[in-house]
Amino acid sequence: MRKGKIVGLEGSFAVAEAVRMAKVDVISAFPITPQTHIVERLAEMVADGELDAEFICVESEHTAMSACVGASAAGARVFTCTAGPGLEYMYNMMTIPSSMRLPVVMVIANRALSAPLSVWCDHSDMMTIRDVGWIQMIAENNQEAFDLTVCAYRIAEDKEVLFPAIVHIDGFYLSHVIEGVVLPDEEEVAHFIPDYEHPFVLDPEKPVSMGCYGPPFIYPEAKKAQEFDFEKTKPKIKEIWKEFGETFGRYYAPVEKYKMEGASIALLTMGSIGETAMLAVDEMREEGRDAGLLRLRLWRPFPFKEFRDAVKDLELLVVLDRAISFGMGGPVCSEVKSALYDKRKELSIVGFIGGLGGRDIPIDGFKEMVNLALERVKMVERGEEMEPEMIGVREWGR
Amino acid sequence: MSGEKRGWQDLEIGCVVTEPGSAASYKTGDWRSERPVRDNTKCIKCGICYIYCPDAAINEDEEGYFEADLYYCKGCGVCAHECPRGVITMVEEEEEEGEK
Numbered sequence: 001m002r003k004g005k006i007v008g009l010e011g012s013f014a015v016a017e018a019v020r021m022a023k024v025d026v027i028s029a030f031p032i033t034p035q036t037h038i039v040e041r042l043a044e045m046v047a048d049g050e051l052d053a054e055f056i057c058v059e060s061e062h063t064a065m066s067a068c069v070g071a072s073a074a075g076a077r078v079f080t081c082t083a084g085p086g087l088e089y090m091y092n093m094m095t096i097p098s099s100m101r102l103p104v105v106m107v108i109a110n111r112a113l114s115a116p117l118s119v120w121c122d123h124s125d126m127m128t129i130r131d132v133g134w135i136q137m138i139a140e141n142n143q144e145a146f147d148l149t150v151c152a153y154r155i156a157e158d159k160e161v162l163f164p165a166i167v168h169i170d171g172f173y174l175s176h177v178i179e180g181v182v183l184p185d186e187e188e189v190a191h192f193i194p195d196y197e198h199p200f201v202l203d204p205e206k207p208v209s210m211g212c213y214g215p216p217f218i219y220p221e222a223k224k225a226q227e228f229d230f231e232k233t234k235p236k237i238k239e240i241w242k243e244f245g246e247t248f249g250r251y252y253a254p255v256e257k258y259k260m261e262g263a264s265i266a267l268l269t270m271g272s273i274g275e276t277a278m279l280a281v282d283e284m285r286e287e288g289r290d291a292g293l294l295r296l297r298l299w300r301p302f303p304f305k306e307f308r309d310a311v312k313d314l315e316l317l318v319v320l321d322r323a324i325s326f327g328m329g330g331p332v333c334s335e336v337k338s339a340l341y342d343k344r345k346e347l348s349i350v351g352f353i354g355g356l357g358g359r360d361i362p363i364d365g366f367k368e369m370v371n372l373a374l375e376r377v378k379m380v381e382r383g384e385e386m387e388p389e390m391i392g393v394r395e396w397g398r
Numbered sequence: 399m400s401g402e403k404r405g406w407q408d409l410e411i412g413c414v415v416t417e418p419g420s421a422a423s424y425k426t427g428d429w430r431s432e433r434p435v436r437d438n439t440k441c442i443k444c445g446i447c448y449i450y451c452p453d454a455a456i457n458e459d460e461e462g463y464f465e466a467d468l469y470y471c472k473g474c475g476v477c478a479h480e481c482p483r484g485v486i487t488m489v490e491e492e493e494e495e496g497e498k
Contacts (some may be wrong), residue, residue, distance in 0.1 A: 101412035118462040209415040221406035
């Protein structure tokens with residue numbers, strides 16, 4: 001089932017189309033590579049009257065998020081986007097909408113962090129905001145960038161959710177690459193994301209105070225309530241994705257599986273690189289290796305149960321991190337390990353760090369990871385220490 | 399303060415406060431380690447303490463004398479420092495029986 005027409009769109013424009021169809025009231029964003037085209041396109045839409053929204057020009061990402069917080073508190077549907085160092089500058093404000101339960105929607109065109117200065121893709125920026133309380137999902141291609149942005153509004157604004165949501169799209173790989181994107185009927189999108197009413201908005205007739213001072217007698221209760229409600233969003237996210245699938249014909253899940261039937265070995269990736277990993281899995285299958293691929297779609301709340309179910313028949317999981325936690329290894333790898341610890345599952349997990357700062361990982365890179373991982377498993381069996389390893393790095397210029 | 403007995407389930411979404419002006423119920427007097435004690439026999443009712451109080455915690459009574467509202471007074475001592483007649487002495491607070 002395919003509803004709508006296929007249009008050639010770069011990921012940035014696909015996101016802008018989703019934002020336009022969501023009929024947002026307020027956009028506030030500061031341009032930064034590789035997110036710039038999203039802001040440019042939206043500014044153009046507003047200037048040309050294609051989108052009836054307030055475009056608030058700001059001098060920084062910190063202010064962009066501040067403006068979104070204010071607009072959302074007044075009941076507006078808002079959008080912002082940033083990347084890499086812009087997100088670092090915005091960090092100060094990131095915990096505000098999640099604690100104040102404002103359904104701000106944001107797209108991040110994932111970018112490496114300085115230094116050396118890199119505008120190219122990795123997931124270092126994403127990892128700095130793991131713990132700020134936003135729902136976070138990851139797109140793999142431009143269609144998903146569109147679909148997940150539409151879903152983000154529906155999810156964030158659901159009265160049982162009311163948390164801000166992020167859609168991660170890999171910088172350049174998605175933001176600047178043109179792909180065929182099925183654009184659904186605008187009215188159908190409008191129907192899927194109806195107008196919403198926040199239980200508390202800034203209104204002089206019914207005054208409330210938001211983001212108040214929280215002394216020790218109340219702060220832990222506020223955090224407990226926030227965490228309790230955040231954990232509860234996962235079933236709602238799944239329900240909304242199911243409804244999206246029934247409406248538009250494309251289904252999403254917290255952990256996506258590719259050729260996992262009968263697999264004893266699986267790769268785990270996030271983002272656009274999953275498409276290369278799929279090709280690697282195809283080749284490995286042809287070569288007689290029972291390999292599959294898992295792709296994390298939902299990063300927060302972390303899909304513990306779905307992940308455990310997905311790995312239940314595996315012997316080896318090979319995790320690729322496009323980010324590094326210096327002195328600790330790959331953040332995704334350590335999270336998936338912790339997801340299994342309580343269950344004491346006998347599963348070897350080997351993590352690699354690669355694809356930093358826009359370095360490509362070819363199909364053979366994934367096959368090499370699997371071979372290295374199998375060696376690592378033997379090392380561990382011999383009682384040797386396993387250190388985090390970087391893949392695809394030149395040694396001594398040879 | 400009214401929130402002090404509330405469990406996490408009792409909070410409004412986002413910890414929104416629905417009671418306007420609720421900051422007035424916040425007992426900043428809890429911060430105080432010294433309290434201002436006055437000797438009004440020396441007081442000339444000039445009102446300097448009233449003007450200088452950074453928390454507007456000093457009120458004028460019917461006779462024109464000034465008294466700190468100990469619910470809000472943080473015990474900063476500015477009034478004692480500024481008083482031209484040495485009316486105000488800062489006296490150490492002592493823990494009362496039963497207080498934690």
